[in-house]
Amino acid sequence: MEGLKMNRISLILFIAFAAFIPTLKAQIDEVWERRAQESWNRTLESYEPDPVKIVTHLNTNVHRTLKELGALEPNSTRRGLRKKYTGPCMVTNPIDRCWRCQPNWADNRKRLADCGLGFGHNAKGGKSGRFYVVTDSSDNDMVNPKPGTLRHAVIQKEPLWIIFKQSMVIKLNQELIMNSDKTIDGRGAEVHIAYGAGITVQFVKNIIIHGIHIHDIHMGSGGLIRDSVDHYGFRSASDGDGISIFGSQDIWIDHVSMKTCHDGLIDIIQASTGITISNAHFTDHNEVMLFGASNSYSQDEKMQITVAFNHFGKRLVQRMPRCRYGYIHVVNNDYTHWNMYAIGGSQHPTIISQGNRYIAPPRNPYAKAVTKRDYAPEAEWKTWTWRSEGDLFLRGAYFEQSGDPNWSKKHSEVYDLIQASSALQVAEITKFAGALHCIVGRPC
Ligand SMILES: *[C@@H]1O[C@H](CO)[C@@H](O)[C@H](O)[C@H]1NC(C)=O
Ligand SMILES: *[C@@H]1O[C@H](CO)[C@@H](O)[C@H](O)[C@H]1NC(C)=O
Ligand SMILES: *[C@@H]1O[C@H](CO)[C@@H](O)[C@H](O)[C@H]1NC(C)=O
Secondary structure: OOOOOOOHHHHHHHHHHHHHOOOOOEOOOHHHHHHHHHHHHHHHHHOOOOHHHHHHHHHHHHHHHHHHHOOOOOOOOOOOHHHHOOOOOOOOOHHHHHHOOOOOHHHHHHHHHHOOOHHHOOOOOOOOOEEEEEOEOOOOOOOOOOOOEHHHHHOOOOOEEEEEOOOEEEOOOOOEEOOOOEEEEOOOOOEEEEOOOOEEEEOOEEEEEEOOEEEEEOOOOOEEEEEEOOEEEEEOOOOOOOEEEEOOEEEEEEOOEEEEEOOOOEEEEOOOEEEEEEOOEEEOEEEOEEEOOOOOOHHHHHOEEEEEOOEEOOOEEEOOOEEEOOEEEEEOOEEOOOOOOOEEEEOOOEEEEEOOEEEOOOOOHHHOEOEEEOOOOHHHHOOOOEEEEOOEEEOOOEOOOEOOOOHHHHOHHHHHHOOHHHHHOHHHHOOOOOOOOOOOOOOO
């Protein structure tokens, strides 16, 4: 069923469904209803009953990589050098080590798909598909997008590895609604998604977003938007998130630079799971990342997310991330700026914080706490598992732990593999966070 035809049955479905999915922006038809059901099934399938296995696997890889690379410069605070780094190509964490610094990276782009770690490690994007080269930065037709545009690429049903012919600024007229099995690979060009609407990943699976800049994102006004070659429909106004992940599985966001969006930089909601956010550079934003948007949506228990090797940089305020339900592994990130708090939540999320560097703001004595709990008295949140292992705290920063004090003893394999030095090396581990400037034919 296409378009606006809305008979009585779909109207009833719409009302019933609107209650079930409070923030779905689409007019519900049978296509969206089926996608929602399939999505929930995929979430149940993707859910890892033993999350410590994934946590341990990532930590083991960091441990091994750091050892093989030899000692990285500890306690580096010379962040200013990051942009100007002109030395030989250098890798500082296991994800980058898997593909970077090969001069022929452009002939071997799909190598990236095998480099993911953490809960999003199953994201292979368009690995099994052909390349699609975006040649046209325009975004003028929401229902019949022009071939060669990013919108035309992402609505295809087949797996696609999407690359860019040249540098471009893509000002999205409305939210970009992605179909499953896609990689957006910005390497080799400077690709900015900016000054328009953001990216929507809704009821789909298997997506990699790599090497692009996303900033100055506004709300979309809504209207008729195509979400697949064989379907389009009416959408209400979009929130103005940089990336909105809604009921989706196996998603990996790597080496993106993001700032200044109307709503969140990245929102992950409605039982999305199997997600890694890595090597990203975030700046200039208030509410950075929201994981779980509704207190009553307990299906978010299935949400499993890794936040690794990111740099939370200048002029950020709060929510890095802010979590409801779910299991969140926050590992080897550099938190150099926040204004209210770094990590928060409600509805008993599990938060495992390991080997991060937390630097409290210098002039605000009331913002030294990394953590913030909402909507729960202490007697209640004391039972939530929020653990800090091997984190480094500077300028008076502190992490208020809760839950089982013996968590690490029960998971000694995790604790033993996170060396205290990891946090000291975090400035190096995250040194190349953000979109990389890759030139074809040269090590990237
Ligand atoms: C979801 O899974 C259930 C149980 O395995 C199955 O009966 C149902 O048909 C599935 N729904 C969809 C839309 O795939
Ligand atoms: C790194 O910084 C930490 C915390 O300020 C300090 O305890 C440690 O001695 C420093 N290590 C080196 C090698 O400078
Ligand atoms: C933690 O372990 C210690 C000793 O191993 C034990 O005495 C204590 O009761 C344990 N606490 C909890 C909450 O399990």
